[in-house]
Amino acid sequence: MEYEVVIGLEVHVQLATESKIFCSCSTDFESKPNTNICPVCCGYPGVLPVLNRRAVELAVRVSLALNCKINKRVYFERKNYFYPDLPKNYQISQYELPLAQNGYIILPSLKKIGIERAHLEEDAGKLVHKGNYSLVDLNRTGIPLLEIVSRPDIRSADEAFDYLNYLKLTIQYIGASSCDMEKGYLRCDANISVRRKGGDILGTKVELKNMNSFRGVRDALLYEAKRQIKCLDEGKKIYQETRLWDEKLQKTQIMRTKEEAHDYRYFPEPDLPDFVINDDLIDKERTFIKELPIDKRARFIKDYSLGGREVDVFISNPALADFFEKTVEEFNQPRQVANWILGPLLELINSLGGGLSKVKITPANFSKVVKYFTEGKLNNLTAKKVLSLSIEDDRDIDAIIKEEGLLQVSGEDELLSFVDEAIKSSPKAVEDYLKGRGQAVMFIVGQVMKKTKGKANPKVVKQLIEGRLKEHG
Amino acid sequence: MAKDLLKLSGLEIAECIKNTEVSKDEVLSFFRKRIDSIDPRIKSFVEVYSEPVKTLGGSNLAGVPIALKDNICIKGKRISCASRILSSHISVYDATVVKRLKEAGLLIAGTTNMDEFAFGSSTESSCYGPTRNPWDLERVPGGSSGGSAAAVAMRLVPFALGSDTGGSIRQPASFCGVVGFKPTYGRVSRYGLVAFGSSLDQIGPITTNFIDCAYLLNVICGFDEHDSTSSRKDTPDFTQFLRKDIKGLRVGIPKEYFSAGLDREVESALKEAVNIFKKQGAKIVDVSLPHTEYAVATYYIIAPSEASSNLERFDGIRYGMRKDASALIELYKKTRGAGFGDEAKRRILIGTYSLSSGYYQAYYMRAAKVRTLIKKDFEDVFRSVDVILTPTSPAAAFKIGEKTKDPLSMYLSDIYTIPVNLAGICAVSFPCGFTRNNLPIGAQLIGKAFDEGTLINAGFSFQQETDYHNKIPVINM
Secondary structure (H helix, E strand, O other): OOEEEEEEEEEEEEOOOOEOOOOOOEOOOOOOOOOOOOOOOOOOOOOOOOOOHHHHHHHHHHHHHOOOEEOOEEOOEEEEOOOOOOOOOEEEEOOOOOOEEEEEEEOOOOOEEEEEEEEEEEOOOEEEEEOOEEEEEOOOOOOEEEEEEEOOOEOOHHHHHHHHHHHHHHHHHOOOOOOOOOOOOEEEEEEEEEEEOOOOOOOOOEEEEEEOOHHHHHHHHHHHHHHHHHHHHOOOOOOOEEEEEEOOOOEEEEEEEHHHOOOOOOEEOOOOOOEEOOHHHHHHHHOOOOOOHHHHHHHHHHHHOOOHHHHHHHHHOHHHHHHHHHHHHHOOOHHHHHHHHHHHHHHHHHHHOOHHHHOOOOHHHHHHHHHHHHHOOOOHHHHHHHHHHHOOOOOOHHHHHHHHOOOOEOOHHHHHHHHHHHHHOOHHHHHHHHOOOHHHHHHHHHHHHHHOOOOEOHHHHHHHHHHHHHHHO | OHHHHHHOOHHHHHHHHHOOOOOHHHHHHHHHHHHHHHHHHHOOEEEEOOOOOOOOOOOOOOOOEEEEEOOEOOOOOEOOOOOHHHOOOEOOOOOHHHHHHHHOOOEEEEEEOOOHHHOOOOOOOOOOOOOOEOOEOOEOOOOOOHHHHHHHHOOOOOEEEEEEOOOOOHHHHHHHOOEEEEOOOOOEOOOOEOOOOOOOOEEEEEEOOHHHHHHHHHHHEOOOOOOOOOOOOOOOOHHHHOOOOOOOOEEEEEHHHHOOOOOHHHHHHHHHHHHHHHHOOOEEEEEOOHHHHHHHHHHHHHHHHHHHHHHHHOOOOOOOOOOOOOOHHHHHHHHHHHHOOHHHHHHHHHHHHHHOOOOOHHHHHHHHHHHHHHHHHHHHHOOOOOEEEEEOOOOOOOEOOOOOOOHHHHHHHHOOOHHHHHHOOEEEEEEEEEOOOOOEEEEEEEEOOOOHHHHHHHHHHHHHHOOHHHOOOOOOO
């Protein structure tokens, strides 16, 4: 029987505010445990929350980028449950009326994934388990989170991966969060069910937790889809439950059943009056939304005739994409520019370490490398050398070429004496070539390159050698 | 000298200090001696500080001692809310009112007894045992701010702060024969007041007279950036309302507050009060607040719902009492089981039930709607009157133990005060007579939101004509 997988994702994104959502503590949760805390975020008797306006602004920005309808009256509710990482034993969250609803995001496949809701809430702290006791770190408590819930529109683990990627990129592009999942700036739970293909009734859903990377989400969904299909094939029932992904064992395991689910006793937070989002706030946040990744992707493919994979590198790395576009402005050969950025430049960056921040060469200066190479003034070797000499301090390319005498030698007159000398000193290669092993010519080319310290134009050299050898033949 | 201080108001004491007729230390030691000799009989204080809390400034009340209900945070001092679960907790910060008192140069002398977490109307649910009514030691002082009211009535301190969620300032003020003011919701910052019913709670002064009341309100009222529910409305100088002129003041008498259940003696004292206002030129208007009968039921859904959530933080993890256990849930159960008293547990259960899925619509949501109707009742009536005059409580102070077995009858002693909190408006209780057994009777004036001034004006006028507020209980030592 053919099955269809139905997936919805719940993503928590840590909004990039300086201070926490209800107090003025720093959001730097990686400091020494319990250093960025105060009576308010520790839930001391008598404290009251005060809403950080910035958190609302960033939440609005994300919601706009996700094409959501913004509910202008923001109010909070208390979600009550006991856990030691939750100092008040209730989380200030939104329930009945989320900040934003009914949005969508478009994937590179052009499929639209619906966004059901996005709401603001405070983060809990962290428990560190130590044998027979546990320690509580409240640095993270009260950091603003935006919970973004997708509609069950996702149909495969790969599609879930794409959704997460484009959600992350979208939020990164507008500067609302770093979305670094490894550090916990982004967290993802998944709801998954399977049904007979073409059916319109949803199967029993299972909630998956404890995935620590996009790949983990994908693997967990793949595993769980298989498990559920196997269950159905064997005529077994699927139970509504929450399961934990075990990264080491690469399988999901039951955490709690539906009957064990909490009753959160939501009710309106009496300590916070309504916050009204006015049009000025919305207009201002809209100005931070420039080109979104999905639009940039389409434009790169259309305007620069680049392949999907090449474009994806640029989309995931907006700074690199900017560098690309600025270089193309200087030297309008996008194919060549892309080759040089995705090839030699990235290679150099990787060998340097520290990412694009280490790169000091300007697009204008860099464009000369690509230009001179394309025009034949530099060959592959010398172009790379010049680039490596300029990358960290933006030394002028022309100056380097002049000082190092690296201009490519393409003049036949200049090269002929080198060619003749190389032929003379490589009798074995000449013999092989004449016997019909065409490849042997490259040895002689190599000799010329060595003699000219790499400056010779290898194409011209090759033609000259072949000409001379033909004369011999 | 000692005798003089007893008869002086807080403001007069401050003036004496300013005029160097008496020193701050003399004032302190006078009240300290009174506390030491009398309070063992009344038990109004939870803690008396050997040195008062350091002040940071001055005002026209500078140097006067004040006592605070034990649910207001004072940095470095014990706060217990009269509950075992917090008994060892030291506040790590100052409540906003405490900051304001310090800046005004008032000397915080100690903390007063209360019903556990302010749950009650008699101060009997305190983990320290009951406070006694100074007018009759066999009777309760009212609650939950019973310690503050009893201490002020007995002049152990010139004035005190209490908190009022459903009448917890006014009802004990009425039982003890003092002035207890509940300001409009949002007038006084709640930051640092341990929350009971967050949408109802308000800190207010308990004084012997309206002059001190106005001066103390000047100190504690005003916007606070730490409390999002505090109002940005300008705070008037309340002392400008200390005028005797109430000619033309329209006083509403709601029939629902003078019906079955009202004690005869209280009723006749109120009638006398009406006559005094009339004599002073007020216009008496019969009015109706038709949803009054639903107020207690509404309150006992909303207040416990909020309380059940507010009390979740007392779990033994970060502060307060902890009962060790081998597993987390067991730790919660043991700590909260041993830490909370019966009334706290009862209210946590009621609140948890009201908020549970399947019951939320029928209870909490319904109560929230009725609350809106009660609020509207007042808005309607305040179109035709300036203030509303009612009894504060249906009867004078009851006997210790009389109502502890019957929570419903205890709850009904707040029947006239509760609607004010639900509506978020202001009200004050002041003495308007005594029963045959020499127990004080309190009258309540209810005002429009942010119209505390008119209440002060009316109350001050009343006290110019009457002497009830100058009576001091006598305790046979």
